[in-house]
Amino acid sequence: MAFDKQVTLPEGYNFRPMEKSDYHNNVLEILAILTEVGEVLESKFSAVFDRWSSLPDMYHPHVITNAEGKVVATGMILYEQKLIHEGAIYAHIEDIAVASSEQGKKLGYSMIVGLTNIAKKDGCFKVFLDCSEHNIPFYEKCGFSNGGNMMYVKFQ
Numbered sequence: 001m002a003f004d005k006q007v008t009l010p011e012g013y014n015f016r017p018m019e020k021s022d023y024h025n026n027v028l029e030i031l032a033i034l035t036e037v038g039e040v041l042e043s044k045f046s047a048v049f050d051r052w053s054s055l056p057d058m059y060h061p062h063v064i065t066n067a068e069g070k071v072v073a074t075g076m077i078l079y080e081q082k083l084i085h086e087g088a089i090y091a092h093i094e095d096i097a098v099a100s101s102e103q104g105k106k107l108g109y110s111m112i113v114g115l116t117n118i119a120k121k122d123g124c125f126k127v128f129l130d131c132s133e134h135n136i137p138f139y140e141k142c143g144f145s146n147g148g149n150m151m152y153v154k155f156q
C-alpha cells in the first residue's frame with residue numbers, strides 16, 4: 001500500500017523526538033488524556049527514558065509542541081524484529097494523545113503521519129496499532145485500514 005501523506009502542523013508547532021526534559025513540559029498530563037498514568041516521579045521517568053534511549057532500534061517516542069514550546073501531543077513508534085517476511089521489521093504505534101484544547105487541529109493526524117513516515121523511511125514492512133471503535137474513522141483518515149480484532153490478557 002502506498003503511503004504518501006505529510007505532516008501538516010499549524011505555524012510554530014513542531015513534531016520532534018521526546019526529550020528527557022519533557023518531564024517538566026506536560027508529557028504526563030497529555031498521556032493522562034489517554035489512560036491512567038499514576039505517580040511517575042522524575043527518577044522513574046528518567047529511568048524509562050534511559051531504557052528507551054539504550055534501545056534506539058526499538059523505541060522512538062515523539063511529541064508535538066505548540067508555538068510556546070509546550071508539549072500538546074504524544075506518540076510512540078516501536079519496532080519488532082521478525083523472522084517472517086525474510087526478517088522483516090514490524091512497527092507498532094502506541095500512546096497517541098492530543099491535549100483536549102488542541103484537538104481538531106490535525107495534530108493527531110500529523111502525529112500518526114509523522115510516525116508512519118519514520119517507519120517507512122526505516123524500511124518497516126507494516127505499521128500496526130490498536131484503537132477503540134470510536135477512533136476507527138480517525139485512523140482511516142490517517143491512511144490506516146481496519147485489520148480486525150485485538151485480544152489481550154490483563155495482569156493488573
Ligand code: ACO
Nearest residue numbers: 094095096097098103104105106107108109129131137138
Ligand atoms: N471520529 C471520527 N473522526 C475523527 C475522530 C473520531 N473520534 N477524531 C478525529 N477525527 C477526524 C477529524 O475530524 C479530522 O477530519 P478531517 O480531516 O475531515 O477534518 C481527522 O480525523 C484528523 O483529526 P485531527 O484533528 O488530527 O484529530 P485530533 O488532533 O483531535 O486527534 C485523537 C485525534 C488522537 C483521537 C484525539 O482526539 C485524542 O487524543 N483522543 C483521546 C485519546 C485517544 O483516544 N487516543 C488514541 C488512542 S489509540 C492509540 O494510542 C494507538
